[in-house]
Amino acid sequence: MSDNLDDLYRDILMEHYRFPRGHHHLEHEDIHNEGQNPTCGDEIELALELEGDRVKDVYVSCMGCAVSVASGSMLAEVTKGKTLEEVKKIAATIKAMLTGEAVPKDADLGDLEALSGVKKFPVRVKCALLSWTTLVNALEAREKGKEKAPSTTEQ
Amino acid sequence: MKGGKSMAEVVQREPENRIGMEFNAEKYKTDFPILSRMIRGTKLVYLDSAATTQKPRVVIDAVDQYYRLHNANVHRGLHTLAEEATAAYEATRDKIAGFIGGVKREEIIYTRNATEAINMVASSWGYQNIKKGDRIVITQMEHHANLVPWIVLSRKTGAELVYIPIDPEGYLDLADLKDIIAPNTKIVALTHMSNVLGTINPVDEIIALAHKRGAVALVDGAQSVPHMPVDVRAMDADFLAFSAHKMLGPTGLGVLYGKEELLSRMEPVQYGGEMISEVRYDYAAWNELPHKFEAGTPNIEAAFAFLPALEYLEKIGMENIRRHEMELTGYALDKLAGLEFIKVFGPKDLNHRGGAVSFIDKNIHPHDMATFLDTLGIAVRAGHHCAQPLTRLLGVNSTTRASLYLYNTHNDIDQLITGLKEARRYFRYE
Numbered sequence: 001m002s003d004n005l006d007d008l009y010r011d012i013l014m015e016h017y018r019f020p021r022g023h024h025h026l027e028h029e030d031i032h033n034e035g036q037n038p039t040c041g042d043e044i045e046l047a048l049e050l051e052g053d054r055v056k057d058v059y060v061s062c063m064g065c066a067v068s069v070a071s072g073s074m075l076a077e078v079t080k081g082k083t084l085e086e087v088k089k090i091a092a093t094i095k096a097m098l099t100g101e102a103v104p105k106d107a108d109l110g111d112l113e114a115l116s117g118v119k120k121f122p123v124r125v126k127c128a129l130l131s132w133t134t135l136v137n138a139l140e141a142r143e144k145g146k147e148k149a150p151s152t153t154e155q
Numbered sequence: 156m157k158g159g160k161s162m163a164e165v166v167q168r169e170p171e172n173r174i175g176m177e178f179n180a181e182k183y184k185t186d187f188p189i190l191s192r193m194i195r196g197t198k199l200v201y202l203d204s205a206a207t208t209q210k211p212r213v214v215i216d217a218v219d220q221y222y223r224l225h226n227a228n229v230h231r232g233l234h235t236l237a238e239e240a241t242a243a244y245e246a247t248r249d250k251i252a253g254f255i256g257g258v259k260r261e262e263i264i265y266t267r268n269a270t271e272a273i274n275m276v277a278s279s280w281g282y283q284n285i286k287k288g289d290r291i292v293i294t295q296m297e298h299h300a301n302l303v304p305w306i307v308l309s310r311k312t313g314a315e316l317v318y319i320p321i322d323p324e325g326y327l328d329l330a331d332l333k334d335i336i337a338p339n340t341k342i343v344a345l346t347h348m349s350n351v352l353g354t355i356n357p358v359d360e361i362i363a364l365a366h367k368r369g370a371v372a373l374v375d376g377a378q379s380v381p382h383m384p385v386d387v388r389a390m391d392a393d394f395l396a397f398s399a400h401k402m403l404g405p406t407g408l409g410v411l412y413g414k415e416e417l418l419s420r421m422e423p424v425q426y427g428g429e430m431i432s433e434v435r436y437d438y439a440a441w442n443e444l445p446h447k448f449e450a451g452t453p454n455i456e457a458a459f460a461f462l463p464a465l466e467y468l469e470k471i472g473m474e475n476i477r478r479h480e481m482e483l484t485g486y487a488l489d490k491l492a493g494l495e496f497i498k499v500f501g502p503k504d505l506n507h508r509g510g511a512v513s514f515i516d517k518n519i520h521p522h523d524m525a526t527f528l529d530t531l532g533i534a535v536r537a538g539h540h541c542a543q544p545l546t547r548l549l550g551v552n553s554t555t556r557a558s559l560y561l562y563n564t565h566n567d568i569d570q571l572i573t574g575l576k577e578a579r580r581y582f583r584y585e
């Protein structure tokens with residue numbers, strides 16, 4: 001029975017769930033956003049500290065299931081040190097991976113590959129996307145010159 | 156069923172009259188084809204009846220039969236099919252009127268679901284009767300269906316919205332009820348049974364106080380009407396809302412009961428065909444009601460198939476269903492209490508609670524729990540169950556909910572308990 005389930009709860013994912021990265025508050029927040037999944041009530045708060053166009057540090061706090069917490073933890077890990085353009089590209093790749101669209105061949109996902117098993121559990125895809133959508137909305141709002149992004153709901 | 160049978164024959168195919176017979180959930184289970192379905196290699200254990208119930212063969216067959224034999228628009232034609240469809244559609248209305256304690260058929264309005272029924276009251280009676288300075292009283296344990304319409308009404312009219320609080324055990328805290336239902340209260344709207352906590356509220360007492368203040372009372376019966384005898388006249392509710400799909404019937408059909416003197420003074424919510432009468436049949440009381448609230452072609456198929464659902468429930472007996480669920484809920488609560496990693500919400504006293512049991516595992520998130528249980532063929536619900544403020548009040552974002560019905564057995568509970576233990580092992584907490 002748990003073949004499928006093991007695909008969802010891969011070891012890497014469970015490791016991120018147990019020991020989430022990015023759990024320290026930042027001294028300085030350049031980007032801040034909150035998101036929630038209205039079907040289950042899960043909530044996420046994330047913040048980025050920038051150095052020019054690069055992510056210097058990341059804070060992620062997720063009250064949610066293993067999938068949403070692990071995804072947020074991976075986000076914290078993988079975005080650190082990247083430029084905002086790179087971050088957006090990663091977010092787009094993850095979304096493509098989870099919604100069954102073509103993923104660029106050269107995409108190097110690292111731990112994030114562990115999220116690919118979520119695809120087989122359609123009702124859980126929004127858990128995996130919650131943190132990424134919240135981040136992308138924040139970046140888009142920033143580009144549009146808004147102070148604060150509208151609170152994200154992952155539908 | 157392969158066509159060719161009249162409604163009367165469908166009815167006869169139901170289980171024998173079981174009055175005085177042993178309640179046999181195992182046997183009822185066999186009346187529900189879906190309950191023998193395999194899910195991921197094991198037989199389905201369905202513990203999500205508070206969301207929607209499964210349907211017995213008589214209901215499924217009735218849908219089939221409706222389209223094979225009787226399909227026509229209602230109240231519109233004089234041909235045989237239209238006559239049959241209309242008669243069946245109205246027969247269900249009579250049945251519903253009887254089922255909730257013998258009210259007038261004019262007092263039974265078909266809606267899409269309980270949500271629409273409540274919205275109708277808020278947007279018709281509400282705007283006609285509520286103004287700035289008035290008070291709307293609801294409770295902290297309402298489903299969004301009986302919460303959001305009142306938030307919006309209060310926002311639009313300037314009336315204040317005041318909540319009857321709940322205590323730590325999950326009962327309504329009635330200590331300040333007399334102050335909460337103040338003289339400026341126009342409506343008190345509350346759930347009869349909580350879909351999260353299972354709490355059965357003392358509606359009689361609250362309605363009596365509402366009436367003393369000159370307010371009307373709306374009862375959300377979405378979780379009570381399917382699971383226990385409900386006599387709307389005895390409780391003296393002015394409005395009662397419930398959904399067919401939560402009581403063995405098809406989706407897309409709900410009921411608004413309203414006292415005739417209130418309904419007759421209410422503005423329709425929608426306008427179109429049907430609500431202005433073109434009636435040719437000489438039903439004694441047919442007048443404006445109930446049709447003025449039923450604009451357009453309704454869900455005829457659902458009304459047709461709701462009749463055998465109600466007959467099925469009546470044959471078993473609502474008292475018997477309630478007793479079975481009390482016993483089974485007690486069994487589930489005992490077993491859950493034996494799991495130190497599980498925390499159960501809601502009252503423990505079976506006399507004051509129904510079979511919706513919400514809980515959390517101290518480590519495993521409800522979403523993960525529900526996904527895990529699904530791999531064992533066990534269907535539960537995880538989330539805030541459309542009662543987000545209540546869930547937050549409990550100090551969590553979501554809970555896992557197992558909810559029972561007449562077809563659930565001790566074995567279903569045993570499997571749930573085994574599943575909860577296995578989840579601990581799978582997620583390596585044990």
Ligand SMILES: Cc1ncc(COP(=O)(O)O)c(C=O)c1O
Pocket residue numbers: 205206268269270271298300301346348349350375377378398409541
């Ligand atoms: C207490 C309560 N009220 C109202 C509703 C709304 O029912 P429906 O979605 O059928 O309109 C539900 C269903 O979840 C419920 O449990």
